[in-house]
Amino acid sequence: MRIDIKLTGRLYNKIVRDLARPHPFAAERVGFVFGRVGLLADEGALILLTRYQAIPDDQYVDDLRVGARIGSKALTWAMQALYFGRATREGIFHIHMHRHKGETRMSRIDSGDIPKLMPGFQSVSNEAAHGIIILSLNHGSGWVWLPTRKEPIPADTMSVIGAPVGIFERRITK
């Protein structure tokens, strides 16, 4: 099943600028980006990202075992935003950046921790697609939990519709 992610150049630049900012104690930043779904041919899905929410500095938890950990206040905010976006089936994507070039994948900590958020997101907004996006310095990868699906589907491409266009293709197998 084909899954593509798209976002505008403006939104991409806004996300990258925020995630690149140093944090007072966390080693990296995370954020939430919202997205809606469009149908592709052959029952594929297109995730169209709409807006980004940075997480305020004081909503991070100081935890030396991970690059960044966010607290309950940020998660509560995300759940509320999802609740209010249910009518438009707006889903939420956890997003962060790995500071290297080329295609990236979930680290051991990423794959252990972040997917645990998805059942909660799905319980609040069960008709939307949710997921995880990890950017690198010049690439990006996504994992999408479609409505009612328990397992993620890796996105085939992520396209930045700006000038210049960015097309990040998945080469790493599942």
Next chain:
Amino acid sequence: MSTDRFSRQSFLGAYAEDLISQCTIGLIGLGGGGSHIVQQLAHIGFQRYIIYDDDVVEESNLNRLIGARTVDVPASTQKLHIAKMTIYGLQPNASVKGFACKWQENPEPLRECQIVFGCVDSYKGREELEIACRRYLMHYIDIGMDVHGKERPVIGGQVILSSPGELCMRCMGFLTDEKLATEAGLYGGAGSRPQVVWPNGVLASTAVGLAVDIVTGWTQRSLSHAYMVYDGNQATISESITLRKLKIGTCPHFLDTDVGDPILVDL
């Protein structure tokens, strides 16, 4: 991996060949304008195409349809077939998804594209394409030409770039309610308009140039929108005066959140 084939366009950047080959291009209308565009894209190295045209070659097309031959008239060859032959002749490994129908009858494949070229005849057709491109996040590049007047004919035309999150064709003063209403009032009674090959070539070349710039970024200008006006009598193409005088910086017609499949909400 650069090949000798691309050696003369290496100024486009070290990664240009890869970027061009990864980009999926949509093309609506494969007639006078679209046939020029498809030919140039294939020469440049684009590999992925989603193309639509429900028409066949007629004798009146032979004055401008690139790739068409005299034998295509009695054979009623689809314009789609002409475009595919042009692409495969230059890029045998290209992926071409072609549809001999109106794009509205099968819109899902188009949504994969990063860039869509619109070579349609009507304002309504342009408006519908732009709306789809905003909703599914695709750059839209519009071309069109017309000949006005009979005593002293004047050839005019336009190339417009409308990108998601940036100024749209209404913002740029090209699409107006008045134009749409006038066109609707004709109820298809406008008849066939004059079309000739060389203005289509100028407009198509300008449009392809915009696309290559967007994909490779070779000019290093951050192109958010464009409205170029063609004067076929003076043989000039220049930025629209309307655009130069424009006071607005953000589009009030399309919201960033109006994307994806429309949702029907119970009231």
